[in-house]
Amino acid sequence: MKSQARIPTGRISDPGYPRASNPEYTRHHPRWYRRRMPIFWWLRKLAYTKFILRELTSQPVMYVTLFLLGKMWVLSRGPEAYETFIQWLSHPALLAFHALVLAGLLFHTVTWLNLTPKALVLRVAGRKIPGWAIVGAHYGAWLGLSGAIFWILAGR
Amino acid sequence: MPDTVKLEVFRYRPEGEGAPVYETFEVPYRDEWMVLDALNHIKDHQDGTLSYRWACRMGVCGSCGMTVNGEPVLTCATYLEPFLPGPIRVEPLHGFPVIRDLVGDLEDFVEKLQRVKPWIIREEEKPTSEGEYLQTPEEMDAYKRYSMCINCMLCYAACPIYELEPGFIGPAAIALAQRYNLDSRDEGARERHEVLAEHEGVWSCTFVGECSIVCPKDVDPAGAIQRYKVDATLDFFRSLVTPGRSP
Amino acid sequence: MRRARDPFFWGLFSGGGMLTALLLPALFLVTAITAPMGWFGMTGYEEWATLAGHPLTRAGLLLVAFLAFFHAAHRFRYTLYDGLQLYHLDALISIVTYGVAAVLTVLAAALLILVV
Numbered sequence: 001m002k003s004q005a006r007i008p009t010g011r012i013s014d015p016g017y018p019r020a021s022n023p024e025y026t027r028h029h030p031r032w033y034r035r036r037m038p039i040f041w042w043l044r045k046l047a048y049t050k051f052i053l054r055e056l057t058s059q060p061v062m063y064v065t066l067f068l069l070g071k072m073w074v075l076s077r078g079p080e081a082y083e084t085f086i087q088w089l090s091h092p093a094l095l096a097f098h099a100l101v102l103a104g105l106l107f108h109t110v111t112w113l114n115l116t117p118k119a120l121v122l123r124v125a126g127r128k129i130p131g132w133a134i135v136g137a138h139y140g141a142w143l144g145l146s147g148a149i150f151w152i153l154a155g156r
Numbered sequence: 157m158p159d160t161v162k163l164e165v166f167r168y169r170p171e172g173e174g175a176p177v178y179e180t181f182e183v184p185y186r187d188e189w190m191v192l193d194a195l196n197h198i199k200d201h202q203d204g205t206l207s208y209r210w211a212c213r214m215g216v217c218g219s220c221g222m223t224v225n226g227e228p229v230l231t232c233a234t235y236l237e238p239f240l241p242g243p244i245r246v247e248p249l250h251g252f253p254v255i256r257d258l259v260g261d262l263e264d265f266v267e268k269l270q271r272v273k274p275w276i277i278r279e280e281e282k283p284t285s286e287g288e289y290l291q292t293p294e295e296m297d298a299y300k301r302y303s304m305c306i307n308c309m310l311c312y313a314a315c316p317i318y319e320l321e322p323g324f325i326g327p328a329a330i331a332l333a334q335r336y337n338l339d340s341r342d343e344g345a346r347e348r349h350e351v352l353a354e355h356e357g358v359w360s361c362t363f364v365g366e367c368s369i370v371c372p373k374d375v376d377p378a379g380a381i382q383r384y385k386v387d388a389t390l391d392f393f394r395s396l397v398t399p400g401r402s403p
Numbered sequence: 404m405r406r407a408r409d410p411f412f413w414g415l416f417s418g419g420g421m422l423t424a425l426l427l428p429a430l431f432l433v434t435a436i437t438a439p440m441g442w443f444g445m446t447g448y449e450e451w452a453t454l455a456g457h458p459l460t461r462a463g464l465l466l467v468a469f470l471a472f473f474h475a476a477h478r479f480r481y482t483l484y485d486g487l488q489l490y491h492l493d494a495l496i497s498i499v500t501y502g503v504a505a506v507l508t509v510l511a512a513a514l515l516i517l518v519v
Binding site for chain 1: 424429440443
């Protein structure tokens with residue numbers, strides 16, 4: 001604790017009242033201090049970093065869409081082209097990169113589905129459907145559609 | 157438990173140094189003390205010039221919001237205990253210009269709040285003789301959550317978009333607009349739409365979601381904003397397929 | 404018109420967000436990882452080519468591509484705009500991001516309708 005000697009009161013009559021040493025200061029007129037947002041503001045808090053990572057999943061989404069179209073194009077070029085494409089995809093470096101892309105996609109899916117109850121407020125027979133039910137239904141749809149895709153593309 | 161704890165307090169004295177400094181104060185530690193109690197101890201026993209706002213000490217007036225160790229909180233509802241052993245850094249709320257020490261200038265919020273007309277708008281008032289406007293519990297439930305807002309502005313301080321784009325109308329003002337939009341007695345949704353449908357209305361929001369996390373009253377402004385976006389978007393696409401209907 | 408811009412692009416953004424969240428992880432896992440690794444069935448060219456030739460596959464993929472491109476464009480626009488504080492470049496960023504999405508959609512349509 002500081003010494004108990006004399007506590008400045010903040011009154012203008014107080015001899016300890018801060019005297020204006022700043023020439024630009026005018027008494028009784030606000031002279032604001034404005035903080036500038038740093039360019040790396042998204043590192044300030046974990047929540048902001050997560051937010052920017054979530055927003056950057058736009059890039060994996062973009063890549064995967066182009067990849068699917070690319071695969072369609074390769075398929076139109078005949079069996080040899082497809083064979084080369086498959087060999088290329090089996091390269092460990094590309095597989096590792098694609099695992100990373102998949103992780104980005106999953107982050108997009110999980111963050112997107114978790115936020116659905118914020119945007120959707122549904123009522124059935126006058127009763128509000130609880131948030132967990134909305135999230136649950138979306139996860140159910142995700143699992144169902146993923147299962148269907150697996151069944152069609154890899155199940156036979 | 158320690159006998160004392162150190163607080164690093166943001167000091168801005170416009171007549172003095174010009175730039176803000178952090179001043180360290182050592183205050184007695186008590187289990188039952190809130191951060192506000194420690195600030196009051198500094199003001200009463202160490203430096204009476206320390207400036208900050210507070211009133212009710214019970215989490216309803218919404219005036220003692222500050223940034224404590226980086227998080228916007230009501231200092232009257234935040235114990236010292238979780239921050240031990242300290243030091244505890246106390247700063248003004250982010251996003252608002254600082255007038256002095258821990259006091260922010262809130263004019264901008266007050267002006268924006270008025271712009272969304274947070275009151276019941278009726279095209280025609282019914283005469284008192286016809287009695288009150290009745291509401292079912294479900295009708296009240298539709299807006300009740302948003303009516304809990306105490307204008308403490310923690311949501312603005314948590315919102316990086318408000319700090320980046322000061323024109324953004326902001327979380328609490330939109331939640332309060334929705335509080336009236338969703339009220340069965342209200343007929344002012346179109347008037348508020350004028351403000352909310354601007355780019356600096358709901359569309360500046362990128363759903364960081366922190367406003368709802370820091371809200372001491374569980375108002376969920378982020379949810380209010382996303383719901384408004386969904387409704388406005390559905391209205392827009394419906395107006396495309398239904399000629400003669402304006403969004 | 405100014406009022407129409409935000410809900411229009413937000414509608415594409417959220418539609419694309421939902422569709423990509425539900426479909427892309429499984430689609431990508433199967434086409435880029437399990438198929439080249441030879442896991443599970445369906446690894447041969449013929450099967451894939453038959454599937455790729457189906458009109459429903461092409462129509463579905465075109466819808467996914469259109470919404471995914473605009474979803475990504477919208478998100479990336481805001482990432483540049485807020486993340487890097489480029490407010491003065493908003494008009495340019497919007498034209499480039501949505502423009503790229505539009506061009507890619509046209510190319511995807513050309514590929515899926517004319518080539519495949």
